[in-house]
Amino acid sequence: MPLPPAHPSRPTLSDTILASAQNVQAVLAGRSLSDSLSTTPAALRASVQAVAFHTLRNLGLAREIKLLMVKRTPPNQLFDALLLVSLALLETAIDAAETPPDTSPARRHIPVYAVHTVVDQAVGVIDGQKKLQPYKALLNGVLRSYIRERPGILTQARKNPEARYNHPAWWIHRLRKAYPDQWQALLAAANIPGPMTLRVNARRASVADLMTALQDAGISAVSSSEHAITLASPLPVHDIPGFDEGWWSVQDMAAQQAAMLLPLTPGMRVLDACAAPGGKTAHILERADVELLALDTDPQRLQRIHQNLQRVGLDGDHVSTKCADAADPASWWDERPFDAVLADVPCTASGVVRRHPDIRWLRREADIRRTAQLQGQIIDALWTTVGPGGHMLYATCSIFPQEGEQQAEQFAQRHADARRLPAPGQLLPLDGAGGVTHDGFFYALFAKTA
Structure with missing residues (x-):
């Protein structure tokens, strides 16, 4: 759903899109996303991580759509990243608008906004970026054209395995060779974020102790083994009882x-x-x-x-x-x-x-x-x-x-x-x-x- 109206302590979607593009640009230049995110302002970090993760999980498709729609991409790396982020968000927005809501745990991580909101906020990014202003009309035109022409473009884009599976071609080839019966399932699973699992420190607490504390805090979780608990949804560690006391550690x-x-x-x-x-x-x-x-x-x-x-x-x-x-x-x-x-x-x-x-x-x-x-x-x-x-x-x-x-x-x-x-x-x-x-x-x- 769209973000609520801007609040002094809450980032706008355009702020998030710009910072996400900067992080995606860093990854495309060879920097790890963790390192890049560490330099993102704290107020933006959570929303930027969600959008940047989503873009990178859909980068193969976004790249192919861009290649089909923009014959000559401007030589501006930030604009290139902004276009990729915008296309990844827009594709998800259109898909969400055309299909029944999916509330499964695997889909909760996906940042979904209204179609018009994505376009307006993405184009709005350029207003505050002098070096990007020559490309405002291009960005607006590409996004609005994709809304109109999506079915044909999407069909053509998915002919490329990198776009269909959102992994590099060599990676797809390696998995296909190593796991001939499971390679497609492995590629699909790689685009589903892992759950947050807590390993209980038996020297300080028990699974029962932590489950009780989580229930008292209104946090939904299940006991996944005699030593571990898996949360229904990830949370910041300091929002979970027992972290500072050393009751548990995050570990898959x-x-x-x-x-x-x-x-x-x-x-x-x-x-x-x-x-x-x-x-x-x-x-x-x-x-x-x-x-x-x-x-x-x-x-x-x-x-x-x-x-x-x-x-x-x-x-x-x-x-x-x-x-x-x-x-x-x-x-x-x-x-x-x-x-x-x-x-x-x-x-x-x-x-x-x-x-x-x-x-x-x-x-x-x-x-x-x-x-x-x-x-x-x-x-x-x-x-x-x-x-x-x-x-x-x-x-x-x-x-x-x-x-x-x-x-x-x-x-x-x-x-x-x-x-x-x-x-x-x-x-x-x-x-x-x-x-x-x-x-x-x-x-x-x-x-x-x-």
């Missing part, structure tokens, strides 16, 4: 399996490599009283581990952190073997695109080979730190086999002392009866023989 159901799969007993020496921002670190410490070392190469992200552990009350003397490269043990390892190692290695993050829709447009096909090579280097290095009888869990938030099963098989071939144990393997983010319940992840667990 697939990511929660990492600490559950590692064999942990009190007193173990544990390594969490590539640990930031510390969600899995905290989960390990919630499960058992272990001596833990957390590594990360980024000092700022390492600081987030300290902050997260402090909030949940697990930042004691039994935890240490180091800013170091996991692939270079000589720079940080004291040669005392670890009993358990979590190797949550860098990857393309292809399994979490439903939460980060910019990823599909930022990645290049060559990134798969590059990250796979880096992963191999890291897990080979980390294996040297595992003591006899110890375990290493290889984990990635990817659905590309090169960063999953292929990597695990190659590792086992390189290391005769690595015995593969039961683990989930590839978890695919497919739509089920309750929606897409978890992100895409891969897990392989290895034991070190004598």
